[in-house]
Amino acid sequence: MKQTRRQFLKVTGLAVAVTxxxxxxALASAAAPADTPAKETPNASGVTQGSSGAQGKGPLFSSAAxxxxxxxxxxxxxxxxxxRCVFSVSPSELATLLxxxxxxxxxxxxxxxxAWLNRGIVGAGxxxxxxxKRSVDTWPIKERLNPGENELxxxxxxxxxxxxxxxxxxxxxxxxxxxxxxxxxxxxxxxxRPDPSRRKRTVRRWILPCIEDVDAAExxxxxKNATEVSKxxxxxxxxxxLPTRQVLSPQRLILADRVRMPNVSISLRLRPYLTDGxxxxxxxxxxxPAYLVSDVVSPTDQALIFTPTLGExxxxxxxxxxxxxxxxxxxxQTDPPVSIRLEKGANRLIGVHNRSNHFEDISLAGFAxxxxxxxxxxxxxxxxxxxxxxxxxxxxxxxxQHIDWGKLRPSMCEMDPADTMSFGNSYDLxxxxxxxxxxTATIAALMGxxxxxxxxxxPALPGEAVRLIVDLGVLHNGWLxxxxxxxxxxxxxxxxxxxxxxxxxxxIQWLNACHNSIAxxxxxxxxxxxxxxxxxxxxxxxxxxxxxxxxxxxLRVLTANCGSRxxxxxxxxxxxxxxxxxxxxxxxxxxxDDTFTDCPTYEQVNWNCDNSLAAxxxxxxxxxxxxxxxxxxxxxxxxxxxxxVRSQYPSSWEDQIPLWSFHWIMxxxxxxxxxxxxxxxxxxxPRVQAGIEDALNRIGSRGLMEWPGVWHFIEWGKGxxxxxxxxxxxxxxxxxxLTAAIELAESVDGSGSRLVRAWQNARRNLIQAVNAHLWxxxxxxxxxxxxxxxxPSPVSSQATNAAMVTYGVVPEGRVADLATRxxxxxSRFLGYGSPYGLYYVLEMLDRVGDVESIFRIVRRRxxxxxxxxxxxxxxxxxxxxxDDWPTRSRCHxxxxxxxxxxxxxxxxxxxxxxxxxxxxxDPKPPAGLVRCHGSxxxxxxxIRIGWExxxxxxxLRVEHPRALKRV
Numbered sequence: 020m021k022q023t024r025r026q027f028l029k030v031t032g033l034a035v036a037v038t039x040x041x042x043x044x045a046l047a048s049a050a051a052p053a054d055t056p057a058k059e060t061p062n063a064s065g066v067t068q069g070s071s072g073a074q075g076k077g078p079l080f081s082s083a084a085x086x087x088x089x090x091x092x093x094x095x096x097x098x099x100x101x102x103r104c105v106f107s108v109s110p111s112e113l114a115t116l117l118x119x120x121x122x123x124x125x126x127x128x129x130x131x132x133x134a135w136l137n138r139g140i141v142g143a144g145x146x147x148x149x150x151x152k153r154s155v156d157t158w159p160i161k162e163r164l165n166p167g168e169n170e171l172x173x174x175x176x177x178x179x180x181x182x183x184x185x186x187x188x189x190x191x192x193x194x195x196x197x198x199x200x201x202x203x204x205x206x207x208x209x210x211x212r213p214d215p216s217r218r219k220r221t222v223r224r225w226i227l228p229c230i231e232d233v234d235a236a237e238x239x240x241x242x243k244n245a246t247e248v249s250k251x252x253x254x255x256x257x258x259x260x261l262p263t264r265q266v267l268s269p270q271r272l273i274l275a276d277r278v279r280m281p282n283v284s285i286s287l288r289l290r291p292y293l294t295d296g297x298x299x300x301x302x303x304x305x306x307x308p309a310y311l312v313s314d315v316v317s318p319t320d321q322a323l324i325f326t327p328t329l330g331e332x333x334x335x336x337x338x339x340x341x342x343x344x345x346x347x348x349x350x351x352q353t354d355p356p357v358s359i360r361l362e363k364g365a366n367r368l369i370g371v372h373n374r375s376n377h378f379e380d381i382s383l384a385g386f387a388x389x390x391x392x393x394x395x396x397x398x399x400x401x402x403x404x405x406x407x408x409x410x411x412x413x414x415x416x417x418x419x420q421h422i423d424w425g426k427l428r429p430s431m432c433e434m435d436p437a438d439t440m441s442f443g444n445s446y447d448l449x450x451x452x453x454x455x456x457x458x459t460a461t462i463a464a465l466m467g468x469x470x471x472x473x474x475x476x477x478p479a480l481p482g483e484a485v486r487l488i489v490d491l492g493v494l495h496n497g498w499l500x501x502x503x504x505x506x507x508x509x510x511x512x513x514x515x516x517x518x519x520x521x522x523x524x525x526x527i528q529w530l531n532a533c534h535n536s537i538a539x540x541x542x543x544x545x546x547x548x549x550x551x552x553x554x555x556x557x558x559x560x561x562x563x564x565x566x567x568x569x570x571x572x573x574l575r576v577l578t579a580n581c582g583s584r585x586x587x588x589x590x591x592x593x594x595x596x597x598x599x600x601x602x603x604x605x606x607x608x609x610x611x612d613d614t615f616t617d618c619p620t621y622e623q624v625n626w627n628c629d630n631s632l633a634a635x636x637x638x639x640x641x642x643x644x645x646x647x648x649x650x651x652x653x654x655x656x657x658x659x660x661x662x663x664v665r666s667q668y669p670s671s672w673e674d675q676i677p678l679w680s681f682h683w684i685m686x687x688x689x690x691x692x693x694x695x696x697x698x699x700x701x702x703x704x705p706r707v708q709a710g711i712e713d714a715l716n717r718i719g720s721r722g723l724m725e726w727p728g729v730w731h732f733i734e735w736g737k738g739x740x741x742x743x744x745x746x747x748x749x750x751x752x753x754x755x756x757l758t759a760a761i762e763l764a765e766s767v768d769g770s771g772s773r774l775v776r777a778w779q780n781a782r783r784n785l786i787q788a789v790n791a792h793l794w795x796x797x798x799x800x801x802x803x804x805x806x807x808x809x810x811p812s813p814v815s816s817q818a819t820n821a822a823m824v825t826y827g828v829v830p831e832g833r834v835a836d837l838a839t840r841x842x843x844x845x846s847r848f849l850g851y852g853s854p855y856g857l858y859y860v861l862e863m864l865d866r867v868g869d870v871e872s873i874f875r876i877v878r879r880r881x882x883x884x885x886x887x888x889x890x891x892x893x894x895x896x897x898x899x900x901x902d903d904w905p906t907r908s909r910c911h912x913x914x915x916x917x918x919x920x921x922x923x924x925x926x927x928x929x930x931x932x933x934x935x936x937x938x939x940x941d942p943k944p945p946a947g948l949v950r951c952h953g954s955x956x957x958x959x960x961x962i963r964i965g966w967e968x969x970x971x972x973x974x975l976r977v978e979h980p981r982a983l984k985r986v
Contacts, residue, residue: 079125080155083202086191091213094177098213100213109166113164117161122159126192129191131552133551136171146649148669149186158261181302206245217232217234220288220437224329230443236540262577277483280482281386283385283386284384292438294307303674307406308410310369310413312403313393315368317362324386325357329531341357342357344381449514474570487560493890494891495576495578495608497580500547500575501572503572505569506543513561553612553623557890583608591948593947603892611637613649615630615650616912617629629912639955648699654706677752684707750828751828799837821859824841825863825866854892861877871946877917880896884909889909894907925944926951926964935958935959939986
C-alpha cells in the first residue's frame with residue numbers, strides 16, 4: 020500500500036483546522052499498466068508477430084499455430100465460421116493447473132471472434148487494430164477446464180468490408196491453448212464449418228452496432244478440416260484490460276403490450292453497385308447517380324402502406340414521388356401515411372440515387388393485407404441497379420413511366436441475389452410497429468412481473484407481437500444475453516434504445532440513424548444466447564412472435580468496458596453538482612471499450628476530438644491510462660495518414676476534420692501531463708511533428724492555413740458558415756496544437772531545441788495573420804471563415820470567438836471585453852448547439868477565471884440532462900434540434916469534460932508538473948457552496964481533498980501519496 024502524507028494549510032487570513040477523515044471514501048488503486056507493444060518478428064507461418072507475449076517473454080504464438088479459415092472466399096461479406104477443437108486434460112494435469120499452473124487461450128481473428136469452452140463463454144475480441152496489425156487477447160481458462168474431454172468452440176466473422184471501427188483485410192483465425200507446458204494450436208486438424216445459426220444476410224450500414232439474425236434451430240453441416248491460410252500481419256499483445264463483463268440486469272419493467280409489426284420488409288446492399296475497386300470495401304461517400312428498379316408483385320389488388328426506413332434514395336410510383344429516403348434519419352411519416360395502390364401482378368417501383376451517400380444498404384418496409392414479393396424485372400434478386408453517368412441523365416416525375424429500359428440495358432449492374440435481403444433488417448419491424456388495443460388479461464398480468472423474475476411471454480396473434488420493455492437503469496455498452504425456453508417457430512426480436520417518455524402514450528426515442536436489433540429464432544427446449552456484438556443500451560424492447568409461449572430468464576447486459584471504473588469522487592452540499600459529476604463518470608465508463616468512443620449506441624467509434632474531451636473527464640474520475648494510450652496510439656499507427664491524423668480510426672472512412680486532428684495533438688500533450696509518461700511522449704513526438712509540419716505546409720499567401728476538400732467542422736450549431744478552405748476555428752486549433760507540440764518537444768528535447776524555436780516562430784506568425792485577416796473591427800469579433808473570393812463570413816459565432824480566446828489568438832487587452840460580449844444575452848454572436856461548441860466557451864471562461872459563469876452554465880446545461888432522468892451526458896442541446904427530442908444521443912462521453920472544472924475549482928487541484936509529481940491545491944468554488952470533499956486519481960494513487968467554510972475560516976485537508984509533492 021502506498022504511504023500517504025497528510026498536510027495542513029493556512030488560507031490567506033483564515034485559520035485552517037484538521038477534521039475527521041472517515042467520510043472520505045477509500046477507492047481502489049490504479050489498474051495495472053498495459054503490455055508494452057512488442058518488437059515485430061516473423062514466425063514460421065509467415066505471421067508477423069510481437070517478440071514478447073502478454074505474459075513473459077517469447078513469441079505470441081508458437082510455430083505450430085497457423086492462421087486458418089474454411090474454404091470460402093476470405094473476402095466474403097459477413098460470413099460467420101465456426102471452429103472446433105476437442106482436447107483431453109487428465110485429472111492429474113488439471114490438478115497441477117489448478118494449483119499454480121498457467122492455462123490460457125491466446126487468440127485473435129480478422130475481423131472478430133467469440134469463444135466458448137465447454138459451453139461456457141470465454142470472451143470476444145479482438146481489440147480495435149490499425150491497418151496491417153491485429154491485437155492478440157490472452158484469456159485465463161483454468162477454471163473452465165474439465166477432467167477428460169474438453170471442447171473449444173469459436174465463431175469468427177469475415178466482415179468482407181470496412182466499417183468505422185475496422186480496416187478491411189482477408190479473414191483468418193489463429194489461436195493457441197497453453198496448458199502448462201503443453202500447447203494446442205490452430206492448424207489444418209482444427210474442425211470448421213459455416214455457422215449454421217447465422218446463414219442469413221442482414222443489414223450492416225457502415226457503423227456498428229448492427230443487426231444480428233440467429234436461427235438456433237438451424238441444422239449445421241458436417242465439420243471439415245480447416246484450411247491453413249497465409250496472412251501477413253503484425254501481431255501485438257492487447258494493450259488494454261480484458262472486458263469487464265459486469266452483469267447489468269433490468270431494474271424495472273416499463274410496459275407490456277401488443278403491437279402489429281410491418282409484414283413487408285426488404286433491403287438491398289447498394290454500395291458495391293455504385294462504387295469501384297477498393298471503394299467497394301471502404302466507407303467513403305459516393306454519389307453515383309442511379310436508378311433502383313423493382314417490381315412489387317402482389318397476389319391481389321391491395322394497398323401497401325410504407326413505414327419510415329433508412330436509405331439515401333428517393334422513391335417513385337407511377338411517376339409520383341413517395342418519399343425522399345435519408346441515410347442519417349428515417350424519413351418522416353405523413354398523415355395520411357405514405358401508401359400505394361397495388362394491382363394484382365407486377366407494380367413498378369423506382370428509386371433514384373442522386374445524393375452523397377455513406378451507407379451500405381437501403382431498406383423498405385410497410386404493411387400489406389397479403390404478402391408481396393420484390394422482384395428484379397431484368398435479372399436475379401429483388402432490385403436492378405442502373406448506373407448513370409450524370410444526375411442530369413436521371414428522369415423524375417411523370418416522364419418516369421416512359422423510360423426506355425431496353426436502351427439502359429448496358430448500364431444495368433450484374434446483380435447478386437444475396438444482396439437482396441428479405442426481412443434482413445429486424446429493426447425496421449420494431450421501428451414501424453403500431454400498438455394494438457385492447458391489452459389482453461394475459462399481457463396485463465405481465466406488468467405485475469418483477470423485473471428480476473422470468474418473463475412468461477404468451478403466444479402472439481397472427482401478424483402481431485407481444486412487446487415487453489425493460490429498463491437497465493443505466494446506459495452501458497455490452498453484450499446482450501438471455502436464457503429462454505420455448506418451441507421452434509417462435510421468434511424474439513430484441514431492440515435497444517436510449518430514451519423514452521412514459522406518457523401516456525408511451526413515446527420511444529428509437530435510434531432512427533442506426534440499427535440495433537437482434538432477431539433470435541428459437542429451437543425446441545431450453546437455450547441461451549449472447550450477442551456477437553456489444554451494443555449500447557439502456558432500454559430493451561423484447562418482441563415475441565409465435566403461437567407458443569416463451570419463458571425468458573436472466574435477461575442482462577454483460578459490460579464491454581475495458582478497465583474503467585470510478586476512482587475519483589466528489590461530494591458537495593449542492594446535490595445537482597454531485598449528480599452532474601456522477602453522470603460524467605458514468606458517461607466515461609459507458610463509452611469505453613478498448614478505446615474511448617463517441618457513443619456506445621450509435622457508433623462506438625474512436626473519434627479523436629470526442630475522445631480527447633472524454634479523456635478530460637476520465638482523468639478526474641477513472642484515469643484509465645491504458646485505454647487513453649490505446650485511443651491515441653491507434654491514430655499514430657495509421658499507415659494511410661502519415662501527417663495530420665484522420666478524424667476517426669481504425670476506419671475505412673478516409674476523412675479528415677482539421678480541428679479534430681489538432682485535438683489529437685493536444686490529447687498527446689494532455690495525456691503526458693496527466694501521467695508523466697515520458698516514454699510515451701517520446702514515442703509520439705515524431706507523429707506530432709509530422710502533423711504540425713503537414714499543417715504548416717498548408718499555410719497560404721495570407722499566412723493562414725488553407726485546406727480544401729475536408730470536413731470543416733467545429734460543432735453542430737445551426738447557421739454556421741464553416742465550409743470554406745479558410746476556417747477561423749481551425750486557425751485557433753492549429754495554434755492550440757502548436758502550443759501542445761512545443762510543450763511536448765520541450766519535455767522530450769529541451770526548451771532550446773531548433774524544433775521548439777521554429778514552432779514558436781510559426782505560432783507568432785499565425786497569431787499575427789489571424790488578427791490581420793479574420794478580426795472584424797466593425798463587429799468587434801472574429802469572422803467564422805473567409806469565402807473563396809476573400810470576403811469575410813457574415814457569421815461570427817460564440818464557439819469560434821471563444822476558441823480564439825482559448826488558444827491565445829486574442830491580444831490581452833481585448834480578451835475581457837470579447838469574453839463579456841460572447842456571454843451577453845441576447846448574444847450578437849451565433850450561439851452554440853452542442854457541448855462541442857460550449858467547450859470553447861467554457862475553456863475561455865476557465866482562461867479568464869470566471870468561475871461563477873462556468874458553474875452557472877454547467878448547472879443549467881448539464882443539470883437538464885440530470886433532470887431528464889439520464890445517466891449519461893448528451894451529444895446536442897435542444898436548440899440544435901433532433902425531431903422533438905432534446906438530444907440525438909443520450910450518451911456522448913465527450914461531454915463529460917466538465918468534470919475537470921469540478922476538480923480544478925471545487926477541489927482546487929492543479930497539476931504543476933507532469934504526472935502530478937508536484938501539484939497545488941487552491942479551491943475557488945462558486946458562491947454558495949459550504950463544503951466539498953473528494954478525490955482525484957493519479958498514477959501514484961488518490962489525492963484526497965476536503966474543505967468546509969466555518970465562519971471566519973476554511974478547514975482544508977489534503978492527503979496524497981508520498982511519491983507526490985504538494986507545492
